[in-house]
Amino acid sequence: MTRTTLEDVERSLDRAADLDAEEAVSVLRTAREDLRALGNDPDVDEKRREELEERLRQRIREVENRDAYDSGLGAAMNPDEDDAP
Known part of the structure; x- marks a missing residue:
């Protein structure tokens, strides 16, 4: 088995942005x-x-919450948006 390096982990972190x-x-x-x-x-x-x-840890949290921001809840974070509640 090939040993994982910190560079491998960084590549995985970068690759996840496109998934x-x-x-x-x-x-x-x-x-x-x-x-x-x-x-x-x-x-x-x-x-x-x-x-x-x-x-x-931050990236996992961000990705897991991505759907909430994409579903319109993000407008509540920015009340200047037209569709803000």
Whole structure:
């Protein structure tokens, strides 16, 4: 089995931007698991690994909430929009 690197995780994070929500979350969760596995590797830059883990956490949350923003709830966040409640 090929060892996952921080660069692999970054590529997965970038690739998820082009996927639909379900696929993106799957790719991001797999990347997060790979990243956590790297936490036991003494050769991995721990600060960079933690930063990537935070980016993954934020991106997963963003993708999971994407549907809420696309369904018109986003207008409530910006009351200047014509269709704001």
